[in-house]
Amino acid sequence: MKKTFFLSLILLSSALFVNAQQTVSPPTVGFDVEKANIPHGVVDTVTYTSTTVGTSRKATVYTPPGFSKSKKYPVLYLLHGIGGDEKEWLNGGKPQVILDNLYALGKLEPMIVVMPNGRAMKDDRATGNIMAKDKVEAFATFEQDLLKDLIPFIQKKYPVYTDREHRAIAGLSMGGGQSLNFGLGNLDTFAWVGGFSSAPNTKAPEALVPDADEAKKKLKFLWISCGESDGLINFSKRTHDYLTEKEVPHIYFTEPGGHDFNIWKSSLYMYSQFLFKKNIPTLASAK
Template sequence: MKLKQAIIFSVAILAGGACLAQSDVKEDFKPSTLNQPGQLYPQVNSQGYARFRIVAPYADSVKVSLGLGGRGGTKLTKTGDSVWTGTTEGPMDEGFHYYHLTVDGGTFNDPGTLNFYGSTRWESGIEIPAHDQDFYALKDVPHGNVQQILFPSKSTSTSRRAFVYTPPGYEKDKSKKYPVLYLQHGWGEDETAWSNQGHANLIMDNLIAEGKIKPFIIVMTYGMTNELKWGHLKEFKVDSFQTVLVDELIPYVDANFRTISDRAHRAMAGLSMGGFETHSITLNKPDVFSYYGLLSGGIYTPEELGGKTKPKLIFISCGSRENPDRVNDAAAKLKDAGFNVVSFVSQNTAHEFQTWRRSLHELAPLLFKD
């Protein structure tokens, strides 16, 4: 049956984790921190369960889907003439998750929550409080700025967008120059991901306030990945994005920001698909970047790095629910071959933003130390 009037949604999502009996679920639910102003649902409890309430009087079925591409999910139960309610069957992983609703076969976002670009569309988002969330919390410390820039791209015959994080104090000391990290999003996301979903700016602000890192600039741009269909990663060609990044964006940033514009003070890293881009571009252009970071984005081997300008640091990471043995084994082989490499495994997370938030938090203090 088709919907005959507007549907008011408020929802949460199901994710992996051990299930408890419903009688063991604590009744300390609170609205998700990503809810729209004044919206009470979805709600999350201290165990990581999510509870939802949807007003959809003319719907015959409602399902909550989650994760990249909307895999998984749970069916909701109609408890009255208009209301669909329920609690997830198990606790969700800590951190950020995408989700959407399937109502009578149609895909909808939840007006109860904010939207985030992922899975090649604007998806609803929910945040499960993490035990270590303090490192990306909004604190009373000096804050940097995240600004949008539009840079000319002759290779694509258009102006392209990037977001640039400048650290606290950048506007005051006009003589100081900074290293730069080019930080890439994953497949189906865009240049807003690292700031909105990843809290990269807050991670940086807090590390700088704690004196744990040397301040640097972060540049985040669209990786030209959304044209690639899911499951066809091997067909992706990095050439066009490499031209945009190396020949157009980097010169623009160096000309318009106070950067230290040499290889020794330039890094590239990316999550998932952004890691694939990082891997390819750093191997193709070893004289452009000196620090490499693959966050759930594959590995390097000594053989493919052989004969090229040696990086100052290689950082590879993943979640413990991904393929940590591959990451650790790769790091061991690179160390044996004489490379400076650090591996990191995020505990109890998978291919998700909590893994990548933690990875950036580990990577940042390792950059530009000399």
């Protein structure tokens, strides 16, 4: 069934979206269906030492079709929601299927995708009261685990670029808030940032982007998306409104739907196509 959607594409005083060589459109039926006759990437589970938490922690890692240790790759850190863990995207979002299909169509730059557990505490399972104070605080603690432990581990284990221009972050719900907080708060580490249905943990816009000029200079691409009937949409909209006021280039995309994987899969499908390209694509207008 064909989707309708509302699109707000901000094209301001930046060359980010100029001379685009590709147009990105919302997904069509079958974008998340596994196909047998195309090359497939590989998903592995890795364990790294977290000095931040004081224990070993797990993450899942997707390497693209044709992965070779003799090449270098950019990295997308893809974060889960408050009730999930390092397997939530795999269980509910089929990122490996979505990305495999996009690679088969020639729409992606080869990249490694790291899906960590964003609940940085010794017992990081999504059990019991997931809204407990210590568990919620652990999502903020993950910023240091990510920067000091996980990223250095990935750089040692995989053949990846280590500069900010080859590092992206995105996430859903609680992970969307983390992505905006950590990405926009560490522009020397991340140049590509995306928030899907970002949750109340998202900082106020003035705290996210205290220096609009720095954001304009350092961001390669900023994406914000949400379902139109999502009760959390105001957190995305207030960020979009502030960025518009400050003339920080970004894409704000909404489409019919709520707070679920239908929206998050669609967001990953589109967001991933913008990443690590010299000429940033444009987003197709609604028809």
